[in-house]
Amino acid sequence: MPLETDLRNLSYCDSRFIAKRRRSREVMVGHVGIGGANPIRVQSMTTTNTQDVEATVTQTLALAEVGCEVVRITAPNKKAAEALGEISKQVRAAKCEVPLVADIHFLPAAAMEAAKHVEKVRINPGNYADKKKFAVKEYSDADYEAELDRLHEAFSPIVLRCKELGRAMRIGTNHGSLSDRIMNRYGDSPLGMVESAMEFIRIAESHGYRDICLSMKASNPKVMVEAYRLAVARMNQEGMNYPLHLGVTEAGDGEDARVKSAIGIGTLLYDGLGDTIRVSLTEDPVHEIPVAKDLAEKAMALWSKQEDLPLGETRSDSIDPFDFQKRPTRIIELGPDCNIGGECVPAVIVKATPPVSEFEKIISEVCTTQTKFKDAKIEGLQIEIKNSSDLEAFTKLHEALHSVVKCFVLELVDVDLSILETREWPDGLSGITLLQEVKKEDAFYAASLLQFCRSQGFNLAIDCSPEALRDEVGAQLKEMGTSNLILACSGVPDIYHPLGNYRALVEAAKDFLPDTPIWIRNSPGNTLAPKDYFSDRLLESSVLSGALLCDGIGEAVSIEAEPLLEKSTTLAYNILQGARSRISKTEFVACPSCGRTLFDLQEVTQRIRSRTNHLKGVTIAIMGCIVNGPGEMADADFGYVGGAPGKINLYVGKECVKYNVPAAEALDRLIDLIKEHGKWIEPE
Template sequence: MTDLFNYERRATHEVQVGATPMGAANPIRIQSMTNTPTRDTEASVAQAKRIIDAGGEYVRLTTQGVAEAENLRNINAALRSQGYLTPLVADVHFNPKVAEVAALYAEKVRINPGNYVDAARTFKHLEYTDEEYARELEKIRARFVPLLDICKANHTALRIGVNHGSLSDRIMSRYGDTPEGMVESCMEFLRICVEENFRDVVVSIKASNTVVMVKTVRLMAAVMEREGMDFPLHLGVTEAGDGEDGRIKSALGIGALLADGLGDTIRVSLSEEPEAEIPVARKLVDHVLARQGHPYIPGQAPASFDYLSPVRRRTRAVGNIGGENVPVVIAEGIVERTEVNPQFQPDYIYAARALPEKREACGYILDADCWSGEVGTYPAFMPSGEGDEPLFLKLMQCPAPMKFLFLTYMACDDEMLALLRHHPEVVVIAQSNHPNRLGELRGLVHQLTCAGLENPVVMFEHYDERDAEDLQIKAAADLGALLFDGLCDGIFLYNQGTLPSTVVDATAFGILQAARVRTSKTEYIACPSCGRTLFDLQDTLARIKAATAHLKGLKIGVMGCIVNGPGEMADADYGYVGAGRGRVSLYRRKECVEKNIPAEEAVDKLLELIRRDRGE
């Protein structure tokens, strides 16, 4: 069982991947994937070297067909001759024969249960009797065991990689588009591995929707534990996009799982050059692992909390905080905020001891002893120190309809719980200086719930960052599990570094959007590109973002090929999917509305479709 309050890596067995084993006591491995044609030996070797030089410990290459799989031999040999011993991973979809060839020349082979034996997804509903379904499983066994035999003979590891966007019609028809279906898709193959005594297996379950991804990986780990399996996990958020969005979405999803000890290797999938993924992944892993060996946190979760299927904690709304309201953003305003982005206007600004001369269009929070009762301002209290007037008197004497209280887990004793019970108008600002802040913040909110309290909670996270990427990665990783657990009614990012307030505000709103709890801008579901990509994905994504970034609340999928395309962007409003070399198909939700458009015309066609639908 996962310890919600104390960091410890999940126990797994070691999987041998070439000369770089993973799982067990090995470091959390970092990897990326080439986007060069795998038939092009020179280009693939050059890009693999850039990934390795950046710190990549595994390099994955797409193998669409047998020719690409066979060319892994040349790529592998060229790298080894130049002193690069990093294991290569073949990425296989649709064709078991390709996997069998790739297993001869790569240190690991990735197969997708959604299309290894089952036909490609068509969104058709299929009806099976139990006997017919059992026969389908036998087909999987018959086609899968020969690959296991080849892997055994060649000491090749296997990755069973489930993607939310490519679940088969068979799984979808029986289990629906659910985490349970994704897990069962993987377990069908894992059970065969166990029966065949093949243990060099890594499991991955990915989605572009961070909520689905986190919930499914948690369930996957629980189901494996229930069935006596301890296979290592590979983590990633598919189609995360580029820039700030890609970093926040990846750190939020991957970080939430790493923080709970899940994950033995990760890939941060960015729509950028593959080597750019490696330093982001390294920062994320290092940040989470810094909490190892921390002082013990004696937290207790309420019986009502379901880690595998969490719902938002029940709270009583105070103003626009808690209840059914979207999580709020509180910004730091002790130093004059010289820049404001109207798209990311905070709900409240904590001004400490004095209101600024120039006020923004939001509420202001002042230290209670400086609060005068001015409309649109609210008092913030601290637990009483020695010699202070008791907190209960301060709260009782203050007429404000909404009050804020900075509170730590250690200060939340029985007296404090009684105080909060008598003051439902208090919003708790939860803070921690513990090495494992997540554990303490979880502990505080669960303590409130166990006491039957419904005060809203805003999570305070403090940093001293001078680089926007560092703030995005750390804040997203720290807040991910709290948001997915439903414990968060707002976030307050306080950064002592030199970053402008606009960057901090955008990071806060980006985190809430990546967690799918508050929408403030257009969302892009964009794959990182690989050797299957059929157009210039980075340039295309930049053009689409430039033309649509002002359309708040819209979801647009930009997908390099059909492997995950229609499935992963199923909840997108519009989709742009590679259909052939230099050809693109456009989607409105799951419906293909235009096929095989020349790539040079496709962006304009997509924008025309959006404008037409919006009546512009």
């Protein structure tokens, strides 16, 4: 039934400022416990044809070898479900005890057969025993109850079979496959995803069956995060505590997919939610495991670090976690044609790692990066200034780059205000922001520095802890107003985790400097467990920046722990795109492949990407089959979908406009469609 409670009154975690793990019931999947006090479990899925027993067994063993703790295998029909018996037998004969999960969508008969052979059955509520016709119908309460009675009759047999055999179940909702019943009552929404699962959970509980995990997957990390938060809040209302399986579905491949997965999964883990995870990549599934393990290890380290911290008094939280809205801020001009705040997209700031005295090296790196990208350029260049000589070198750097970079951030390190005041600043300097770390005892200095910046036409970025802002710093600056002022927090990880820290900074700003733009600094101080390789910096930055951007926080983003300008620039733009905060290139929604797939997803995805990657603002879905219906195209402008062996169906939005196009012609026909709808531009 429709949810009557105001969503803002619901709670989904103990604290958004301290990472406390959510308490869930333990569900056993074979010998592997999920939830409770167990570690976060890492999962993946085979991509082979299930009826090819040898290939499926080989891939299952390979996944187990690299640390996959639960393996899912598709069972699209009864014959595939029967093959699970031989697969299980051969996996066990190889002395591998990894639990197996049958992935079921449409056929109750396949589910009933699969439950005989595996430790867990995944049911998709939108597809199971439901025909999706995208019919528009107004359901009366009596109509809706009749539908629920029909659902109870269809779903009960698999519940009773799992209960009898001691099998676990995942009730896994997908954003793209909500039933017509749910769509007509709740719309294509996170709340609809949650209510779809709740219908099935209530049926299971009516039979005394509670060996259930829950998932709320979407290709859009913001939708996925909101759905999981709502799911926990709704379970809390009804006295449920089922463990959560986290994942961003159809994330795609490469850096983009890892960024989107880290944003969605990491945001929830850092809120204390999540008991098992799968990182869905359009790649060999063994590549999913290292990413998932790294995310799990970071979250568990954070939970362990903060488990003994008292929650303390309830801190106000002005962010509505169930309705993403951009935090209102004043507009500040960073430099020519570079504003932040208001409705402006977040700016990208990149830190130069060579000392400013090596300005020729910095100039070369910046120019190389700027010429490589069309829509992903460095907008702000951050430079450490340690003395007067550095200021002299900066003048030469500014002279060379002022037409290439929109603004310059001078990070002051042991530079006294007197040095700045007595210096003769050359005419023509523009787009200057001074960055200063400020502690409680530096409040008067911060006010003097802001006054100096305003006299010169500069901006001031104050990097301080929430505690300092609540204390003397906020009080000192409150009377001066927020013009030319930016807030940042480079991290005090021994007190709060970086995400909680920034949230606390926003709450402190609300009381003193309410409309001040926030700069998200992915600095070494905001790193939980620094490791010296790019993939780790990618995960750290994606979780912190992505979680804040999803909450509507952040007017500028910088990746400061990555020494290569080109990589840090690209990563910043990929995070902004993954969080749907700034679109700079084509968005691809690509499924990770499974036994249902009707073409080589990895090869086809790369071919489509090579021809369309320049279409800024266009979203293309690449789906191996139509298992989740046209709903999977919910976030896409165009869809390329396996319709039959060697045949492709092409979509515009949710509508299939071309059926059974020969695979050899399908990419050209897709491009024709994009042209017909006025969204094609020729690549440079």
